[in-house]
Amino acid sequence: MWCVVVVCVALAAAASSVTAEAGPQVWRVEAPGHHIVLRSLENEGLVDVLGSVTSHSKVLVERSAKERVSRALSEAQVEHKVEVEDVLPLIEQERQHIRHKRSTRFTQNVAQPMDWTSFHDLDDIEGFIGWLNATGGPFVQVANAATTQEGHKVLVVRITDPNSPGPKKKVWIEGGIHAREWISPAVTSYIMYQLVTNPAWQELLQVADWYMVPVANPDGYEFSFSSPRARMWRKNRRNNGNSGQCRGVDLNRNWDFKWGVGASNNPCSETYMGPLAFSEPETRGLQFLMSSVRDIDLFITFHSFGQTILYPWGWTRTAPANSRQLKRLAKKFADTVREVSGGSTDYEIGGSGPLYGLASGATDDWTYGVLGVPYSYTIELPDQGTYGFLLPENRVSSTVMETAAGVHCMVGFLANAGQCARRRARNPHNRIFG
Numbered sequence: 001m002w003c004v005v006v007v008c009v010a011l012a013a014a015a016s017s018v019t020a021e022a023g024p025q026v027w028r029v030e031a032p033g034h035h036i037v038l039r040s041l042e043n044e045g046l047v048d049v050l051g052s053v054t055s056h057s058k059v060l061v062e063r064s065a066k067e068r069v070s071r072a073l074s075e076a077q078v079e080h081k082v083e084v085e086d087v088l089p090l091i092e093q094e095r096q097h098i099r100h101k102r103s104t105r106f107t108q109n110v111a112q113p114m115d116w117t118s119f120h121d122l123d124d125i126e127g128f129i130g131w132l133n134a135t136g137g138p139f140v141q142v143a144n145a146a147t148t149q150e151g152h153k154v155l156v157v158r159i160t161d162p163n164s165p166g167p168k169k170k171v172w173i174e175g176g177i178h179a180r181e182w183i184s185p186a187v188t189s190y191i192m193y194q195l196v197t198n199p200a201w202q203e204l205l206q207v208a209d210w211y212m213v214p215v216a217n218p219d220g221y222e223f224s225f226s227s228p229r230a231r232m233w234r235k236n237r238r239n240n241g242n243s244g245q246c247r248g249v250d251l252n253r254n255w256d257f258k259w260g261v262g263a264s265n266n267p268c269s270e271t272y273m274g275p276l277a278f279s280e281p282e283t284r285g286l287q288f289l290m291s292s293v294r295d296i297d298l299f300i301t302f303h304s305f306g307q308t309i310l311y312p313w314g315w316t317r318t319a320p321a322n323s324r325q326l327k328r329l330a331k332k333f334a335d336t337v338r339e340v341s342g343g344s345t346d347y348e349i350g351g352s353g354p355l356y357g358l359a360s361g362a363t364d365d366w367t368y369g370v371l372g373v374p375y376s377y378t379i380e381l382p383d384q385g386t387y388g389f390l391l392p393e394n395r396v397s398s399t400v401m402e403t404a405a406g407v408h409c410m411v412g413f414l415a416n417a418g419q420c421a422r423r424r425a426r427n428p429h430n431r432i433f434g
Helices: 005-015 036-043 063-075 088-106 122-135 183-197 199-207 218-224 281-293 323-340 352-356 363-369 393-415
Strands: 025-029 048-052 057-061 080-084 140-147 153-159 169-174 208-213 298-304 308-311 348-351 375-381
Touching: 025 063, 036 048, 036 057, 036 063, 057 063, 088 393, 122 140, 122 153, 122 183, 122 218, 140 281, 153 183, 153 281, 169 183, 169 281, 169 393, 183 199, 183 208, 183 298, 183 375, 183 393, 199 208, 199 393, 208 281, 208 393, 281 363, 298 363, 298 393, 308 323, 308 352, 308 363, 323 348, 323 375, 323 393, 348 352, 363 375, 375 393
Parallel strands: 169 208, 169 298, 298 375, 308 348
Antiparallel strands: 025 057, 025 080, 048 057, 140 153, 153 208, 308 375
């Protein structure tokens, strides 16, 4: 599940050519991410928990913190070892590949900048939204949910068929709330492209209004493209007033539902919850628009990595009232992805709290607990840890296509349309919820 052999080989090949200051290391720690010592180290800003399973975790450790982290783990009798000596060479290889692909695209005459065979920066995604808005006619509407500290817009794209009066399901999909999870905006923008250009998606436009947020954290996302050291940036770019030493708020801990559970009040932590719930323009603006839309039927926020479909709650291990229905709809996604991938992509399904340890202030808990969205999910995209946040670009096209097929099935099942439409022959009044 957490093989890093390929990463280590790639780093070994590149290390001799890198002469700059050494970067952070990746450690394997024989404890889950919610272990008390890891939570304490994370709250102090000494480690960044990249991912976790029941038996162990992968954490990012800056060289300046190595001795303190090792001593704390040893005192807690938690075994640990260095698995990647320096992540920067691998990141630099990724950056060189992106630059090469970008220069190749610019020599071609293309109508819009996205290709979903590589990762794209914020300029490309905003250019794609502009193209979509210009060519989509009455099917596409673009709204600005918020203006960030650095002046970027948090764009929400509504896609619907104005000739179909409804009633319609309402689907809200959020991408890119964590900056380094580049596959998330790729998946979200690909679904937008399918909705506008692919005839196979037209039936779903007739039965559902789609609200798409390709990049919920534009400041952080843009920053993550700026340098090798910035590549692993997670938070937004809030100035926390500490001489610029520890910038940013974890936007997925800033929502006003059980705010503070499993989060940190230390601005240097990767899970810093902010000074107040909804302290950030990004979360304030998104919650205002979602509250204005109202009666949302399905909410999905795309993250990486881990290949899990998570539903509420994050703040408790107690299952929600409609957990059976949540599992059933999640299984539609998982089964479709498994079929489309030929069995190579398999998702685990479960509650956020039981699978990942207690944490809240997240979008899916807020939409479920406050907004009353009956189907709220966090989908952790591939992979399962071989590459983690540094998913190779040769995995982009398969990931976006598999994920879009899974979402197509979920919405089709909810709206009783398309290939995943529910069979109503036995009971015409059968409902998935209630």
